[in-house]
Amino acid sequence: xxxxxxxxxxxxxxxxxxxxxxxxxxxxxxxxxxxxxxxxxxxxxxxxxxxxxxxxxxxxxxxxxxxxxxxxxxxxxxxxxxxxxxxxxxxxxxxxxxxxxxxxxxxxxxxxxxxxxxxxxxxxxxxxxxxxxxxxxxxxxxxxxxxxxxxxxxxxxxxxxxxxxxxxxxxxxxxxxxxxxxxxxxxxxxxxxxxxxxxxxxxxxxxxxxxxxxxxxxxxxxxxxxxxxxxxxxxxxxxxxxxxxxxxxxxxxxxxxxxxxxxxxxxxxxxxxxxxxxxxxxxxxxxxxxxxxxxxxxxxxxxxxxxxxxxxxxxxxxxxxxxxxxxxxxxxxxxxxxxxxxxxxxxxxxxxxxxxxxxxxxxxxxxxxxxxxxxxxxxxxxxxxxxxxxxxxxxxxxxxxxx
Ligand SMILES: [Zn+2]
Numbered sequence: 001x002x003x004x005x006x007x008x009x010x011x012x013x014x015x016x017x018x019x020x021x022x023x024x025x026x027x028x029x030x031x032x033x034x035x036x037x038x039x040x041x042x043x044x045x046x047x048x049x050x051x052x053x054x055x056x057x058x059x060x061x062x063x064x065x066x067x068x069x070x071x072x073x074x075x076x077x078x079x080x081x082x083x084x085x086x087x088x089x090x091x092x093x094x095x096x097x098x099x100x101x102x103x104x105x106x107x108x109x110x111x112x113x114x115x116x117x118x119x120x121x122x123x124x125x126x127x128x129x130x131x132x133x134x135x136x137x138x139x140x141x142x143x144x145x146x147x148x149x150x151x152x153x154x155x156x157x158x159x160x161x162x163x164x165x166x167x168x169x170x171x172x173x174x175x176x177x178x179x180x181x182x183x184x185x186x187x188x189x190x191x192x193x194x195x196x197x198x199x200x201x202x203x204x205x206x207x208x209x210x211x212x213x214x215x216x217x218x219x220x221x222x223x224x225x226x227x228x229x230x231x232x233x234x235x236x237x238x239x240x241x242x243x244x245x246x247x248x249x250x251x252x253x254x255x256x257x258x259x260x261x262x263x264x265x266x267x268x269x270x271x272x273x274x275x276x277x278x279x280x281x282x283x284x285x286x287x288x289x290x291x292x293x294x295x296x297x298x299x300x301x302x303x304x305x306x307x308x309x310x311x312x313x314x315x316x317x318x319x320x321x322x323x324x325x326x327x328x329x330x331x332x333x334x335x336x337x338x339x340x341x342x343x344x345x346x347x348x349x350x351x352x353x354x355x356x357x358x359x360x361x362x363x364x365x366x367x368x369x370x371x372x373x374x375x376x377x378x379x380x381x382x383x384x385x386x387x388x389x390x391x392x393x394x395x396x397x398x399x400x401x402x403x
Contacts, residue, residue: 004098007108012090015119016056019085022127023078025142030135044072056082081130088122095382103385104161114161117153118381121146121334125374128327132370138323143330147297150334154293155286162292163336163388163395167273168259170291175255176298179248187244195240196318199230226318238312245305248298292336300332300340301325304373307344324369331377338395339380342387347376 028035040049047069053059060079067074096105096115105111124146128138154162165173186192204226226234259269273284273291304325311319332340350372380387 007093008090008098011093011119012086013056015086015089015123016082018089018123019082020054020056022085022123023081025127025139026081026130026134029139029141030131030137042067042070042072042074045070057086081126085123085126088126089119092119092122101382101385102161111157111161113153113157117150117334120149121330122378122381124330125327125377128323129371129374132323132368136368138321138327138370140323140326143323143326146330147326147333150330150332151290151293151297154296154333154336155290157289161336162289162296163338164288165292165295165337167270168256169295170273170288171255171259171269172252173291173294173298175251175253176248177251177294179246179251182247182251183244186247192243193240195237195244196226196232196234199226199232203230228316234312234316234318237318238309241305241309293333296332296334296336296340297329298332299337300344301329303340303344304328320369324373327370327373328377331373335377335381335384338388338391339377339384342391343373343376343380346380347372350375350379 024035024040040054041047042049044067047067050068053063053068057079060074060076060082063074065074065076065079066072093108093115095101096118097108108115124142128142132138183192187194207230226232226237228234258265260266273288304320304327308318308320308322308325328340328344331343347369351367351369354367354372
């Protein structure tokens with residue numbers, strides 16, 4: 001018990017420190033500045049902030065939100081971000097290990113890689129949500145980082161909490177990842193083109209101003225939905241995305257045919273993925289952990305990307321951003337396929353509640369979709385056990401649980 005209290009205090013303090021770093025990410029990343037250099041300084045007088053004035057939570061309160069030198073006020077947002085991150089990280093520990101809301105979580109020493117990955121995901125989602133609300137963009141690098149941590153922890157902690165996937169779905173995931181690599185290489189060498197690149201930047205910026213959104217730096221970082229008024233046809237732009245997606249889809253199909261139609265490969269694959277056969281040093285369970293992380297990443301991304309393609313074709317204007325694709329992909333990489341599948345359907349309800357609030361209050365600001373995806377993911381992570389039981393019959397029907 002005493003140990004638990006120590007952990008809560010430690011993780012709360014650690015969360016505050018991470019929040020302090022998130023403040024840097026939230027301020028600098030959308031402005032195209034480096035997040036490591038230069039060191040923190042007062043934006044008004046430019047003087048470097050000393051370490052003793054940079055202690056999360058405490059320094060802001062002691063200085064009463066003012067710069068020590070020029071007395072310029074420092075936004076309470078810094079304090080709020082630090083406090084929220086502290087509550088997210090400390091609260092996750094309380095929910096998982098003290099309130100025991102997750103079946104099979106065990107103790108921290110048993111499942112710490114999973115806990116760490118989930119905490120990293122919450123911090124990443126929080127930073128993405130704030131940046132999306134303020135600038136209408138999602139920093140893809142933050143999503144990539146969370147995805148990598150998720151796949152690494154899924155691989156390293158195979159007895160953790162990742163929902164298992166069947167061998168054939170695992171093979172398809174590997175095939176799709178190989179195809180994704182091919183697409184990225186083709187794009188790098190200019191053989192396929194990114195979509196919406198030719199959108200007229202002055203027209204986009206003018207529209208951003210009109211909607212009170214801050215203009216972005218760099219290409220393909222747009223915050224308004226692109227329509228024909230911006231000099232491109234969204235319906236044909238989507239074709240570029242379909243070309244990009246062709247290799248991953250072909251890769252998944254090829255892998256599926258190989259492990260179901262070619263007997264030698266089928267045998268070898270089921271030997272590799274059957275964890276029961278390697279009790280002592282179960283590399284198979286590492287492989288299965290990796291596969292469940294990859295499948296979660298792909299399914300999370302595919303749900304939003306599919307919606308984006310259908311919506312853009314249907315309405316003739318850009319629907320859902322690529323940032324949203326990366327957000328749900330990261331959720332899938334960290335939590336496995338179940339959380340993004342449910343969050344995808346829960347998020348619109350969160351958005352709806354906000355829409356009603358907008359109707360009642362007037363003059364309130366419209367919000368991007370990323371924060372709703374993030375909030376829905378958090379809700380599903382917390383009520384995971386109930387949702388999983390609800391979905392189990394469908395999962396079995398799809399062969400997702402088959403093992
Ligand atoms: Zn100052």
